[in-house]
Amino acid sequence: MSDITTARSSYVAHIPAQLEADGVECLRGERRLLKNLTLQVGTGTCLLVQGPNGSGKTSLLRILAGLTQPADGCVRWKGQPIKQLGDDYRNDLLYCGHHNALKDELSAEENLLAAAALSGTPVTIDAVREALHQAGLAGRERLPVRVLSQGQRRRASLARLLLHYRPVWILDEPFTALDTDAMQWLSALIDRHLALGGLTVLTSHQDISLARGVRTLRLGV
Numbered sequence: 001m002s003d004i005t006t007a008r009s010s011y012v013a014h015i016p017a018q019l020e021a022d023g024v025e026c027l028r029g030e031r032r033l034l035k036n037l038t039l040q041v042g043t044g045t046c047l048l049v050q051g052p053n054g055s056g057k058t059s060l061l062r063i064l065a066g067l068t069q070p071a072d073g074c075v076r077w078k079g080q081p082i083k084q085l086g087d088d089y090r091n092d093l094l095y096c097g098h099h100n101a102l103k104d105e106l107s108a109e110e111n112l113l114a115a116a117a118l119s120g121t122p123v124t125i126d127a128v129r130e131a132l133h134q135a136g137l138a139g140r141e142r143l144p145v146r147v148l149s150q151g152q153r154r155r156a157s158l159a160r161l162l163l164h165y166r167p168v169w170i171l172d173e174p175f176t177a178l179d180t181d182a183m184q185w186l187s188a189l190i191d192r193h194l195a196l197g198g199l200t201v202l203t204s205h206q207d208i209s210l211a212r213g214v215r216t217l218r219l220g221v
Ligand SMILES: Nc1ncnc2c1ncn2[C@@H]1O[C@H](COP(=O)(O)OP(=O)(O)OP(=O)(O)O)[C@@H](O)[C@H]1O
Pocket: 028, 029, 033, 051, 052, 053, 054, 055, 056, 057, 058, 059, 060
């Protein structure tokens, strides 16, 4: 009995904490955007997905986040299909979409508090204020989001990265609208996330530079 337990424990311990796409296909209307796409992203790794407009970057990120089902193939986290993992995967994931997912009439503070509560992991107002300060929004926390600039809205959305530890970050064009300081802040945040054993998949039309290096996947070429 103890031998079996030991064997099972060591097997579990050796399942790599990696995100995998295995033979993924994505159809949009008449178009096949992705065919037999296979990739692995391990902890401490950043994968940058690049390609022309319409090449399927957002579609791939949505499939990796479990928000869109692939026409074929499978996405796995720690060796298990994310479809089967359900909330166990969602609790390990932080997805920041192309749009900022902020409600215009609410302040940045209220947006972050509401998003955290909805995700089932409420946070304190102090934690939210600290995250918004780090995101460079000190003094703007209580304004309705509709009056913030595009870059400030992006910063407010990205402040979610500071509120919970989630190993899998999937970020769709997170650098869009950010100024140079904010781009450096976000790069440092991703680097720290990778150093803590997280992984990141992101899209960007610009090249990005991280201390740990970046792997690039080019679509539509
Ligand atoms: N729900 C949908 N129904 C039909 N077509 C869709 C749908 N979602 C996306 N598409 C199409 O799929 C293609 C890829 O879209 P996607 O958003 O994945 O591209 P992208 O590489 O992220 O583009 P961009 O660089 O412009 O953000 C586009 O031609 C788009 O119109």
